[in-house]
């Protein structure tokens with residue numbers, strides 16, 4: 001807070017402006033690049049090792065399950081879909097949040113997004129990959145996965161799931177990569193060829209001969225705008241198609257017209273929550289306190305609360321009409337007051353009441369409060385999906401008894417490994433790539449990134465996107481984070 | 491309803507089958523409870539006496555150890571005309587050919603589509619003994635959980651208990667088939683829906699889609715099978731493959747060799763009839779041979795869950811005025 005005050009006053013000074021911006025740029029670079037090319041800290045190594053072991057345990061459990069059959073994961077004929085499909089929906093869901101939050105903020109020109117975009121897009125990338133991988137434990141014969149694109153059945157919702165998810169993975173990779181291009185050039189300038197030749201070459205290749213000139217910049221902007229525009233409907237379609245894997249069956253509780261928006265909103269809601277959790281963790285762990293501030297958490301918290309309300313509305317819409325007529329309401333009875341009541345009310349408390357209260361009450365509307373709220377949302381929405389999947393699966397369609405799904409160590413280990421894979425993947429990712437979007441943050445400037453700015457100021461900021469590059473000598477300052485002159489001449 | 495009856499017309503090769511829904515059962519069920527009391531020795535009005543048909547069906551009856559005229563030569567020529575008039579392959583459910591290109595891959599032991607297999611289950615005869623389930627499980631080496639033929643004990647809206655044997659309905663419009671991403675589920679030319687366990691990826695989408703809970707998965711690797719001399723085929727998927735789905739095959743291999751299905755043969759009560767829509771005959775383990783269309787018509791046979799638009803090949807005769815559909819929706823937890 002104190003630093004901000006100082007800088008603000010510095011910016012008011014006409015002469016001091018350039019210095020402040022340069023100092024800002026240097027700070028950003030230091031914070032973003034240090035975890036990448038600096039020496040890995042003990043804490044980092046320890047966390048990555050522990051998380052890696054958990055992921056390995058999950059892989060081991062999966063191999064065991066592959067040998068023993070899905071029965072080892074607690075499945076049976078009256079609980080034929082359970083935890084893994086929930087994991088698929090959950091992971092791909094949270095991925096959506098990261099991507100769309102970033103895309104929407106980008107499209108609406110929200111300059112405060114700058115310190116968050118890389119984290120959000122990275123989370124989207126890592127989680128969508130984990131979610132896609134969870135299809136393998138879900139299948140009884142994962143080694144025959146290749147048949148889906150070969151023996152195509154276009155009338156199968158699963159074929160369209162396959163198409164949608166693979167397109168979405170591709171789009172997420174592109175969406176993650178594009179804003180990275182200028183950063184790669186920046187990192188390389190810091191790194192120098194001699195230090196780590198291999199890395200230098202990779203970064204160089206990834207930077208696509210980025211010079212930061214006007215033409216490249218305009219191109220990048222328009223491509224990013226385009227992909228932001230594409231990724232939103234794409235993600236809507238992915239989650240709709242995902243929901244139709246359920247809604248195109250005739251099972252009471254699944255054959256619901258509300259399902260596509262229900263899934264889309266759930267994805268956005270939990271995804272926003274995960275962005276908050278990740279931002280909170282990385283802010284602490286990667287010393288980004290200066291860049292990611294309370295303001296970011298509160299704004300994301302508002303978005304999350306709004307989505308939470310929409311989701312509550314859709315939940316009621318899903319339950320009310322069938323529950324009222326009572327025609328196929330066995331699953332509703334079981335959900336609200338029967339065998340699925342505990343997870344359902346867990347969702348109500350930790351997925352709706354608590355987070356919305358934490359956002360609503362001014363006292364808790366801070367970093368800690370928002371983090372607690374979003375942890376609640378992420379977990380509660382996983383539980384909620386259990387409640388969406390299991391009652392219709394386990395209900396008797398003809399007569400007899402309700403089925404039961406029993407969690408086993410196999411399914412728990414694999415699921416926990418999936419959860420651990422998020423920080424694991426992100427920490428590895430940001431060991432090689434900058435954790436902040438350096439270029440964007442410089443472009444937005446400290447003003448845009450940290451403080452609230454009026455539209456005019458923003459426009460001015462945008463006018464001089466390449467300020468730090470193109471302005472004369474280009475040397476930002478010491479600390480090894482400068483740029484060679486010849487590059488800047490362009 | 492019009493659509494359904496049209497499809498039945500097609501399915502039965504122009505024979506006049508009643509559409510399932512036409513049995514408008516009043517609450518007390520009176521209208522439908524006109525079952526012939528004795529089947530075996532006193533052929534009811536619906537029993538077909540035509541010799542050639544009896545001869546054909548005699549094969550069923552003889553094998554089942556009951557009273558029927560024996561015959562070695564199966565007289566089918568007169569029905570070939572129907573076979574030629576019908577679309578040849580398995581995509582004649584009116585669903586734009588999506589009923590499984592997988593069938594083409596199957597080097598099957600099928601006879602040409604001379605038959606269109608069906609089943610009639612007379613609920614008034616079923617006492618819920620479960621012999622059909624046991625016979626099926628024995629023949630296919632199923633685990634106790636895998637009740638391809640399952641007898642449900644249900645309570646009618648009037649409060650009385652009755653038993654409902656449930657095989658795979660061999661739907662003419664099978665939801666399980668439409669949702670299968672790799673065409674592992676296919677419908678062969680005799681109208682039997684089968685699973686290619688060498689192709690199935692185990693996604694269980696079909697289990698979600700089947701409204702009759704007719705599909706069972708192979709969850710565990712610890713199932714022991716005795717040495718079985720023949721290769722597993724979709725018609726006789728034994729031993730079952732781990733991680734794939736299985737279900738009632740109608741014992742289509744049996745049927746094509748003139749045998750009753752295991753469940754029909756195992757039913758002491760003669761409640762289960764194997765039938766053929768082409769030849770329009772059906773026979774049970776008691777050797778009772780009936781003219782299928784007339785049998786269904788006379789007894790106001792119904793299909794299960796007609797609202798699902800699946801067009802089952804299995805018909806039920808309601809002996810006690812049950813209302814299958816009312817019951818299904820009030821299943822207790």
Ligand code: SF4
Pocket residue numbers: 657658659660661664665666667683699700701702703704705737800
């Ligand atoms: S009863 Fe079920 S498994 Fe059998 S054909 Fe119909 S939908 Fe498929």
Ligand code: SF4
Pocket residue numbers: 666669670671672673674675685689690691692693694695696697734735
């Ligand atoms: S479980 Fe097998 S048969 Fe069923 S839909 Fe999946 S691939 Fe097809």
